[in-house]
Amino acid sequence: MSATTFGRRRALQFGGLATLAGLAGCSGKSLGDSGSGSGGGTKELQFMFWGSTAEQKAISNMLKAFEQEKSGVTVKPVFTPADYDTKLNALVASNRQPDLCYMQSPMGYRLAEQGKLVNLYPYFDKYPDLANRLPGTYFWWDKGKTYGTQSANEIMSLWYSKPALSDAGVETPPAEADKAWSWDTFVQNAYKLTLDQNGKHPDEDGFDPKRIRQYGVSAGLGPTVYQPLLLSRGINFTDETGRKSMLDTPEAIEVFQNLADLMYKHRVAPTPAQLGNNAPSTTVQLKTRRVAMVIDGQWTLLDLAQGKLDFGMGVLPKYSKPMTITLGGATAIFSSTKHEQEAVELYLFHDNPTKVDLFSTGLWMPLEKRYYTDPKDIDVWTKNDAHPAEYRTAGVDYTINNSAPYFYQKLRNIEAIDKVLTPAIQVIQQGKTPAADVLKPLAAKLNGGLLQGTYPTNGS
């Protein structure tokens, strides 16, 4: 579930054009299909997915449970932890794609437009659980056409180490949206939580910024961090139409400058350089007291809950309206499947909180609205040791009342936008150039034809 941004660490294997070209000549037959598609034998489906070893185990168990419920159907898990896009691309190119698979949404939109994915809209009447999900989690590529939803939901949250806060005498971050810290309060508290090797804070004489022992907060400048703040400031990445960038507005400039200032002016947050590529996970950083607070996705809960750490979960700091984003990779069904009906049933099975333990262990959040509104259904996935007491407000209510969808999942042409956007934001991240000097030309570039509107936000 970690595949939220494209620049995420990819694992270490190599594909090549050569292999692909070599495969392209092969005939189209699904991998491992026993060829008895209609012959009354067993129907075989393939489910391709990424994830950690914990996720692999949970998904494999879910697939086994599905096989037990559906006699005559076997599902082959195709676990692909590394170089996922490369392999999926190669399989599609050689017409050997799986029946169902996790997918990055841009690739999903593209394949859907090419007619390669099953439209799930016709199944809405038959399966209310498919029809009644959080609106932001659907991927509509056209009127009445959706290739499905996210595999699960995620939001962005504020995580913190309780011992670090109590040592500094800082009250814990609010877990209710309407009590969210203002940006200034957030920064003030980050000051109190930042210590150099001699125990000095950044606003004290003799503070040594080269030897910081504990940072107040780790936020970075990724899109999943700046978008909630833009929303809170009353704007979004683009205007409503998705054709005009809002990055050159005073509001956006303020948000980006504030994020950069955390690192370079206030020195309460590690720079990308200080953090280093291959940085340890959020859990490790909180545990080792490298940082006191971290802005990271809900999926972090899985690790945090398993670690022996006294942690807490809060809502993000706000400007005006408290806001977070909903996000998550997609699951899609290839239209080449020989068993569409069974594939749709598996689709509904695979993200069902009563069938998969990834919800109760903290990795995933459910998709259907009822899991956020009906107390009985909320208990299904949150009443356990993994979910802290404040989750009801900081996780459940926050999602349903204070979220908007992640723009990477809604904008057209996002791959081309990303190629311009990411390097530009890296310049701000270097701390040598004021945000305004980067954002104004960037907005002009985005407005020069890269922004091509949004995908539909609903089926009508």
Place this chain on the structure above:
Amino acid sequence: MRAERRWGWLLAAPAILGFGIFTIGPMIASLFFSLTDWQIGAPAKFIGLGNYRQLGHDPLFWKSLNVTTYYTLGVVPLTLVVGFVIAMLVNQGIRGRGFWRTVYYLPTLVPAVASSVLWIWIFNPDFGLLNSMLRQAGLPTSSWIYGEQSAVPSLILMSTWGFGNAMVIFLAGLQGVPRQLYEAVAIDGGGTWARFRHVTLPFMTPTIFYNLVTGTIGTFQVFNQAYIMTQGGPNNATEFYIYYLYTKAFTDSEIGYASALAWVLFVIVLVITVLLFRNARRWVYYEMGAAR
């Protein structure tokens, strides 16, 4: 005789087949793809030289070409000089010669991924080896691969650490320098410098040339560091050509365009190699008569 020939073909068959199936075949296929707008999932349409025309207007193509050239101009000369000097050193009659040779060759044996991960730590500005040493010495530190200006120089430095291959080839070359010539220089009253300048260097030019050509071809295809360490950043500072090609092919699924990129690189490297060979006639000395 005929049986021998048959055996010869038979034994060479795996190599020939492998080359045909996994190199020549895909090359021809990619040449064909480069003339189409093939994006994975969609049918390919023939567009002639459309991809090649588009290249000229693609800022990232130029950027990646610049970055790769910069990197090559840094790595190749450095590796040649360092490899040569160290080869000369371990070629002396010092004690534990074998040990030193092994030590200098070892980095070459470390898998690319492992050494990349290792260097990420070395380059860490906060607690990395390099900055810690600089700080101890009271020298200014650098942000290494995290700074736009310092990213490529950092990677050049890292690549030079793998000079072992060049060194081993130089060592082999040094073994081939005729001893009697050194004696002749000594009799004529020449010192160390004269021995190096008039015997070692001329005899080593073919080896230098070989390392120069293979080094240039290899460095133009640098990929691992960008893929593992920097993802082409910051601000495209390490957007190496092959890394760009890879993202075009496998993130954007634009196989047609990526194939065109591949062929452009092929032609560029081919031209450079031909130029190197042309120029070699002027300075490469072959004992057995005129150079090519």
